[in-house]
Amino acid sequence: MIRIGVDFGGTKIEAAALDVEGRFQARVRAPNPREYQAAMELVRDLVAEAERQAGATGTVGVGMPGSISPRTGRIRNANSTWLNDRPFAEDLPRVLGRLVRLANDANCLALSEAVDGAGAGERVVFAVIIGTGCGAGLVVDGRLVEGRNGVAAEIGHMALPWPAGDELPAPACWCGRQGCNELYVSGSGFEASYLRAGGQPLAGPAIVAALREGEPRARAVFERYVDRLGRAPAAVCDVVDPDVIVLGGGMSNVDELYPLLPAAIAPHVFSDCFDTPVRKAAHGDSSGVRGAAWLWPPPERGA
Template structure:
């Protein structure tokens, strides 16, 4: 049984064919063309190439996207790849590909990948967090995506920073039209903006590891804000494991004492939830998209 996953990103589109054990049988990618109709054609061509390499036809297709389809209209909303917004993406992809597809938010795909055979494979309830250029999350229970009634489960990056200090208010503005969104604090650009030197997140992390006091202080504030955000999630969901992905997840120092920092804010006398780095890294999006289909062939 071969599944094909497509990771529909803003700068690249990737398709991969996975066998039943989760091993890659094909993996192809192309630059995102930046327009809607051209993107549909790129997906069609990448799927054809992946099937050719994997020597299969009619494979199931799952697609991870920024944003999500509205349950009311089926049109895409909240995508930072803005040419997808207000488009009937699922219907158009099914027309172009000539078969049914399953569509999910890219953070949900990340969480599903890590829950299936990654850092959360030993757990039932997994909260998968992407902290990179933006900030998103997905929830899986028993290796199934929990999308929610309104298909917004995991839209954690656009909740406010919990327990803000006076110096953090009113908070930076966000593209969503609100202020003080978590994304503006714990994404890579948010971390860099808080540091305030014009350096990017990686450079600041390297400086902190080398002993730079200002960079270490910025990293300490980042860890505290991340802990506050995850404590709020823990008070509601209480997941078995939290898995981090995205560029900031590669900063090893943020894991030091993070569980204890979350516990200091969580409404509990005990907090033992592990926070783990994603096993599959940048591959989790395309892998999770493939896992949107079960083992049995699609109807």
């Protein structure tokens, strides 16, 4: 049998077919048309093409921005705001003509890395996307923890803990709150911090290149970023005390983060010790589509 995973991203949609051991049998992608009906029809076509290439039909799981409200059944909290208040969980199965399992894209990252990635073999896996935005997911004993209201572990729109200095007054976020972690620890937040420090408008990789070349401004901005990225998950550590923290998204590819982050987290955890490893997502950009594939059936190897 195969599992089909769909990564419904803001700029592209990808579908992939995985066998029971998690090996790719097909991968197809196309730009997201960013129009509701057209996007659902593209998902249908990509799933059909992945199944054609794999030579089999499979279950379908979809990782998406935001989440489905238990109250209304509609999408909420998506930074692709054109999806919000849409009955995606009802409409997508109708367009595909089959049952579909849906989960937040950060939850898919967490599930993928817990099944056979950087969190494999660990009981409690906390994963954070630090890309254009910031999202997070939690897996315990191989199962997603989404919570009664569907927002478990969602730190992106919690306020940055212990703000000080130029973090006050807290800036407004697109979500309607102020001072959200996403404003500081996402790749977009990193770029905005560099600009505020007097630098030129640069993309994250260019700022990292400047850091590696020894530019003082880039170094100072990076050190501030590490401090903020340490504070953000520390509050979660006090609640669930994960066995591993996994990072995904564009900023997770900055290798300089990993030797520094445990020491940045530790002072903010209510404990006399902190030895939780912080690891890069083993599957990189593939974690989203892989995690979506593992949504159905349950993520048990050989199932």
